[in-house]
Amino acid sequence: MTIHTDTRPTLNLIRLPNGKGLDLPAYETRGAAGMDLRAAIDEDKPLVLAPGKRALIPTGFVFEIPEGFEGQVRPRSGLAAKNGVTCLNAPGTVDCDYRGEVKVILVNHGEEDFTITRGMRIAQMVIAPFIQTRIAEISETTETARGAGGFGSTGV
Numbered sequence: 001m002t003i004h005t006d007t008r009p010t011l012n013l014i015r016l017p018n019g020k021g022l023d024l025p026a027y028e029t030r031g032a033a034g035m036d037l038r039a040a041i042d043e044d045k046p047l048v049l050a051p052g053k054r055a056l057i058p059t060g061f062v063f064e065i066p067e068g069f070e071g072q073v074r075p076r077s078g079l080a081a082k083n084g085v086t087c088l089n090a091p092g093t094v095d096c097d098y099r100g101e102v103k104v105i106l107v108n109h110g111e112e113d114f115t116i117t118r119g120m121r122i123a124q125m126v127i128a129p130f131i132q133t134r135i136a137e138i139s140e141t142t143e144t145a146r147g148a149g150g151f152g153s154t155g156v
Protein backbone atom coordinates (compact mmCIF):
# COMPACT_ATOMS: atom_id res chain seq x y z
CA MET A 1 0.00 0.00 0.00
CA THR A 2 1.27 3.44 -0.85
CA ILE A 3 0.63 6.14 1.65
CA HIS A 4 0.29 9.51 -0.02
CA THR A 5 1.16 12.51 2.07
CA ASP A 6 0.18 16.00 1.10
CA THR A 7 3.37 18.01 1.29
CA ARG A 8 1.88 21.18 -0.11
CA PRO A 9 2.14 24.27 2.08
CA THR A 10 -1.12 25.21 3.78
CA LEU A 11 -2.94 28.38 2.84
CA ASN A 12 -4.98 29.46 5.85
CA LEU A 13 -7.88 31.75 5.18
CA ILE A 14 -10.62 33.50 7.06
CA ARG A 15 -14.07 33.90 5.62
CA LEU A 16 -15.45 37.41 6.04
CA PRO A 17 -19.17 38.14 6.50
CA ASN A 18 -19.49 39.10 2.82
CA GLY A 19 -18.00 35.72 1.88
CA LYS A 20 -20.77 33.76 3.60
CA GLY A 21 -21.94 30.88 1.42
CA LEU A 22 -19.29 31.40 -1.27
CA ASP A 23 -17.28 28.42 -2.47
CA LEU A 24 -13.74 28.45 -1.13
CA PRO A 25 -11.12 29.64 -3.62
CA ALA A 26 -10.18 26.46 -5.44
CA TYR A 27 -7.92 24.92 -8.06
CA GLU A 28 -10.32 23.93 -10.82
CA THR A 29 -8.14 21.18 -12.25
CA ARG A 30 -5.42 18.94 -10.83
CA GLY A 31 -2.61 20.92 -12.41
CA ALA A 32 -4.08 24.41 -12.20
CA ALA A 33 -1.47 26.99 -11.22
CA GLY A 34 -4.02 29.44 -9.89
CA MET A 35 -7.00 29.15 -7.58
CA ASP A 36 -10.04 30.99 -8.83
CA LEU A 37 -11.31 33.93 -6.81
CA ARG A 38 -15.00 34.78 -6.64
CA ALA A 39 -16.82 38.08 -6.47
CA ALA A 40 -18.17 38.66 -2.94
CA ILE A 41 -20.65 41.30 -3.98
CA ASP A 42 -24.34 41.46 -2.99
CA GLU A 43 -26.57 38.84 -4.56
CA ASP A 44 -29.15 41.49 -5.41
CA LYS A 45 -26.66 44.10 -6.62
CA PRO A 46 -24.84 42.83 -9.71
CA LEU A 47 -22.02 45.13 -10.71
CA VAL A 48 -22.18 46.48 -14.24
CA LEU A 49 -18.74 47.38 -15.54
CA ALA A 50 -19.15 49.76 -18.46
CA PRO A 51 -16.49 49.90 -21.20
CA GLY A 52 -13.39 51.71 -19.92
CA LYS A 53 -14.46 51.46 -16.27
CA ARG A 54 -12.76 49.66 -13.40
CA ALA A 55 -13.89 48.33 -10.04
CA LEU A 56 -12.29 47.04 -6.84
CA ILE A 57 -14.11 43.79 -6.17
CA PRO A 58 -13.99 42.00 -2.80
CA THR A 59 -13.35 38.25 -2.63
CA GLY A 60 -14.76 37.67 0.87
CA PHE A 61 -11.56 36.15 2.27
CA VAL A 62 -8.44 37.12 4.20
CA PHE A 63 -5.52 34.89 3.25
CA GLU A 64 -2.59 34.05 5.49
CA ILE A 65 -0.02 33.44 2.77
CA PRO A 66 2.92 31.38 4.06
CA GLU A 67 6.11 33.36 4.72
CA GLY A 68 8.35 33.57 1.68
CA PHE A 69 5.42 33.30 -0.73
CA GLU A 70 3.26 35.89 -2.44
CA GLY A 71 -0.15 35.76 -4.04
CA GLN A 72 -0.26 36.87 -7.67
CA VAL A 73 -3.73 38.01 -8.68
CA ARG A 74 -4.06 37.39 -12.38
CA PRO A 75 -6.76 37.68 -15.05
CA ARG A 76 -8.78 34.75 -16.33
CA SER A 77 -8.06 34.35 -20.02
CA GLY A 78 -11.70 33.53 -20.81
CA LEU A 79 -12.93 36.87 -19.49
CA ALA A 80 -10.12 38.64 -21.34
CA ALA A 81 -10.68 36.88 -24.68
CA LYS A 82 -14.48 36.93 -24.64
CA ASN A 83 -15.22 40.19 -22.85
CA GLY A 84 -12.03 42.27 -22.74
CA VAL A 85 -12.15 42.09 -18.95
CA THR A 86 -8.83 41.85 -17.14
CA CYS A 87 -7.01 42.78 -13.93
CA LEU A 88 -5.82 46.35 -14.25
CA ASN A 89 -2.73 45.81 -12.09
CA ALA A 90 -1.88 42.32 -13.32
CA PRO A 91 -0.25 40.61 -11.68
CA GLY A 92 -1.59 42.07 -8.45
CA THR A 93 0.67 41.38 -5.50
CA VAL A 94 -0.67 40.00 -2.22
CA ASP A 95 2.05 40.20 0.41
CA CYS A 96 2.48 37.42 2.96
CA ASP A 97 2.07 39.96 5.76
CA TYR A 98 -1.20 41.34 4.38
CA ARG A 99 -4.14 40.64 6.65
CA GLY A 100 -6.86 42.55 4.83
CA GLU A 101 -9.43 41.21 2.39
CA VAL A 102 -8.00 40.22 -0.98
CA LYS A 103 -9.61 42.32 -3.69
CA VAL A 104 -9.46 42.26 -7.45
CA ILE A 105 -9.13 45.36 -9.64
CA LEU A 106 -11.07 44.52 -12.78
CA VAL A 107 -11.18 46.74 -15.84
CA ASN A 108 -13.40 46.46 -18.87
CA HIS A 109 -11.33 47.00 -22.02
CA GLY A 110 -14.18 45.61 -24.14
CA GLU A 111 -16.91 47.42 -26.05
CA GLU A 112 -19.88 46.18 -24.07
CA ASP A 113 -21.10 46.33 -20.48
CA PHE A 114 -19.87 43.41 -18.40
CA THR A 115 -22.07 42.27 -15.54
CA ILE A 116 -20.45 40.72 -12.47
CA THR A 117 -22.67 38.64 -10.20
CA ARG A 118 -22.07 37.21 -6.74
CA GLY A 119 -19.89 34.10 -6.83
CA MET A 120 -18.63 34.72 -10.36
CA ARG A 121 -15.03 33.59 -10.81
CA ILE A 122 -13.38 36.87 -11.71
CA ALA A 123 -9.64 36.21 -11.37
CA GLN A 124 -7.14 33.64 -10.19
CA MET A 125 -4.39 33.73 -7.62
CA VAL A 126 -1.07 31.95 -7.99
CA ILE A 127 1.03 31.34 -4.87
CA ALA A 128 4.67 31.85 -5.79
CA PRO A 129 7.93 32.00 -3.86
CA PHE A 130 9.84 35.24 -3.77
CA ILE A 131 13.12 36.44 -2.31
CA GLN A 132 13.96 39.72 -0.68
CA THR A 133 17.41 41.14 -1.32
CA ARG A 134 19.74 43.25 0.69
CA ILE A 135 19.89 46.63 -1.03
CA ALA A 136 23.30 48.23 -1.49
CA GLU A 137 24.05 51.51 -3.26
CA ILE A 138 27.23 51.36 -5.38
CA SER A 139 29.05 53.77 -7.72
CA GLU A 140 29.86 51.48 -10.69
CA THR A 141 28.29 48.36 -12.15
CA THR A 142 30.11 45.45 -13.79
CA GLU A 143 30.54 45.62 -17.58
CA THR A 144 28.37 43.41 -19.81
CA ALA A 145 27.95 42.85 -23.56
CA ARG A 146 24.41 44.26 -23.37
CA GLY A 147 25.39 47.34 -21.48
CA ALA A 148 22.52 49.80 -21.39
CA GLY A 149 20.90 48.41 -24.56
CA GLY A 150 17.30 47.41 -24.12
CA PHE A 151 13.79 48.07 -25.35
CA GLY A 152 14.37 46.39 -28.72
CA SER A 153 18.13 46.95 -28.98
CA THR A 154 18.65 43.40 -30.32
CA GLY A 155 16.23 43.96 -33.23
CA VAL A 156 12.90 42.33 -34.07
Ligand SMILES: O=c1ccn([C@H]2C[C@H](O)[C@@H](COP(=O)(O)OP(=O)(O)OP(=O)(O)O)O2)c(=O)[nH]1
Residues within 6 Å of the ligand: 073, 089, 091, 092, 093, 094, 095, 096, 098, 101, 102, 103, 104, 105
Ligand atom coordinates in the same frame (compact mmCIF):
# COMPACT_ATOMS: atom_id res chain seq x y z
O1 LIG B 1 -4.66 42.94 -6.72
C1 LIG B 1 -4.40 43.18 -5.53
C2 LIG B 1 -3.23 43.88 -5.15
C3 LIG B 1 -3.02 44.12 -3.81
N1 LIG B 1 -3.90 43.68 -2.85
C4 LIG B 1 -3.64 43.92 -1.42
C5 LIG B 1 -2.66 42.90 -0.88
C6 LIG B 1 -1.35 43.61 -0.87
O2 LIG B 1 -0.48 43.06 0.12
C7 LIG B 1 -1.79 45.04 -0.58
C8 LIG B 1 -0.86 46.09 -1.08
O3 LIG B 1 -0.67 45.92 -2.46
P1 LIG B 1 0.41 46.79 -3.25
O4 LIG B 1 1.70 46.81 -2.50
O5 LIG B 1 0.41 46.30 -4.64
O6 LIG B 1 -0.29 48.22 -3.25
P2 LIG B 1 0.25 49.64 -2.79
O7 LIG B 1 -0.46 50.63 -3.61
O8 LIG B 1 1.76 49.66 -2.82
O9 LIG B 1 -0.32 49.71 -1.32
P3 LIG B 1 0.49 49.66 0.05
O10 LIG B 1 1.02 51.03 0.26
O11 LIG B 1 -0.55 49.26 1.06
O12 LIG B 1 1.58 48.62 -0.07
O13 LIG B 1 -3.05 45.18 -1.23
C9 LIG B 1 -5.04 42.98 -3.23
O14 LIG B 1 -5.85 42.56 -2.39
N2 LIG B 1 -5.25 42.75 -4.56
Ligand SMILES: [Mg+2]
Residues within 6 Å of the ligand: none
Ligand atom coordinates in the same frame (compact mmCIF):
# COMPACT_ATOMS: atom_id res chain seq x y z
MG1 LIG C 1 2.99 48.33 -1.67
